[in-house]
Amino acid sequence: MTEQELRQQVVSIAQGWIGCKESNGTHKPIIDLYNSHKPLARGYPVKYTDAWCSTFASACAIKAGLTDIIPTECGCGKHVELFKKLGSWQENDAYVPSPGDYIFYDWQDGANYATTDNTGAPDHVGIVEKVSGQTITVIEGNMSNAVGRRTLKVNGRYIRGYGVPKYSSKAKDTGTGGGASTGTTAPSTGLSVGDVVDFTGTTHYASSNATSGSPCKPGKAKVTALAQGAKHPYHLVKVSGGGSTVHGWADAGDIGGTAGSAARTYTVRSGDSLWAIAAKQLGNGSRYTEIKALNGLKSDTIHPGQVLKLPD
Numbered sequence: 001m002t003e004q005e006l007r008q009q010v011v012s013i014a015q016g017w018i019g020c021k022e023s024n025g026t027h028k029p030i031i032d033l034y035n036s037h038k039p040l041a042r043g044y045p046v047k048y049t050d051a052w053c054s055t056f057a058s059a060c061a062i063k064a065g066l067t068d069i070i071p072t073e074c075g076c077g078k079h080v081e082l083f084k085k086l087g088s089w090q091e092n093d094a095y096v097p098s099p100g101d102y103i104f105y106d107w108q109d110g111a112n113y114a115t116t117d118n119t120g121a122p123d124h125v126g127i128v129e130k131v132s133g134q135t136i137t138v139i140e141g142n143m144s145n146a147v148g149r150r151t152l153k154v155n156g157r158y159i160r161g162y163g164v165p166k167y168s169s170k171a172k173d174t175g176t177g178g179g180a181s182t183g184t185t186a187p188s189t190g191l192s193v194g195d196v197v198d199f200t201g202t203t204h205y206a207s208s209n210a211t212s213g214s215p216c217k218p219g220k221a222k223v224t225a226l227a228q229g230a231k232h233p234y235h236l237v238k239v240s241g242g243g244s245t246v247h248g249w250a251d252a253g254d255i256g257g258t259a260g261s262a263a264r265t266y267t268v269r270s271g272d273s274l275w276a277i278a279a280k281q282l283g284n285g286s287r288y289t290e291i292k293a294l295n296g297l298k299s300d301t302i303h304p305g306q307v308l309k310l311p312d
Helices: 003-016 028-036 053-064 076-085 274-282 285-295
Strands: 102-105 124-132 135-140 148-153 159-163 195-199 219-226 234-238 247-250 255-261 265-267 307-309
Touching: 003 053, 003 124, 003 135, 003 219, 003 285, 028 053, 053 076, 053 124, 076 102, 076 124, 076 159, 195 234, 219 285, 274 285, 285 307
Parallel strands: none
Antiparallel strands: 102 124, 102 159, 124 135, 135 148, 195 219, 195 255, 219 234, 234 247, 265 307
């Protein structure tokens, strides 16, 4: 994958857990995934009743298979220490982050936050989803006991610093080089991100090269990422009403065929945004990333009259 695709993979995993909360126990699979990873940080299995912001951020890295560049921890202070040991810490509060960066907070930040560096103990962590101008949107676990979004300004109050994973060290060129490549299309099959396929398998994996997986049901699923040359090259997410429960990386041999890409379209009007279109047409604003992938958009910029394909 390219660096951008690796970043988006982490963000997409975080987006997939939005709405999970303690009150109905839907946060438990996040805790379970963290506890299944070995070695377990400090040997401590997280309880369902523990604070779980760092656990959530770590689980996203585990599911993406990127724990070599994103440390796993269940406590913010130790999490920061591990980012520093990896040489992946950004101390400057005024740093402008990128999607996939990890943002840490200190709720005791002083009133002079704009002119002084916050060096206090970190209290909370989230994953940067996007940056628009000076506005940062973050996805956080254990935000009012749920996974949710927060917006704040660049160099805003309470920013402690950033964990900046070295995604570039894991990225592979998608150009004409001789090595395995990833992108939006898999040359060997013609499948593209956004395609709806018939998933015939019963196992999905937390990463594209995982050695063991977990059970799931077959059915219709959408291709959301590709890892050409990997053991499990297709990242699939179940399609509503399609019968499947897949949400992870799958084997090429478990793709029975293309069920067809989404045929619906939408013509952009003045004042539209990708988020607003996704919210109105798909019922969930966070699915704007699917619209971007399906239409090969490199940014969030759209213009009136533009015809966009819409996913199922």
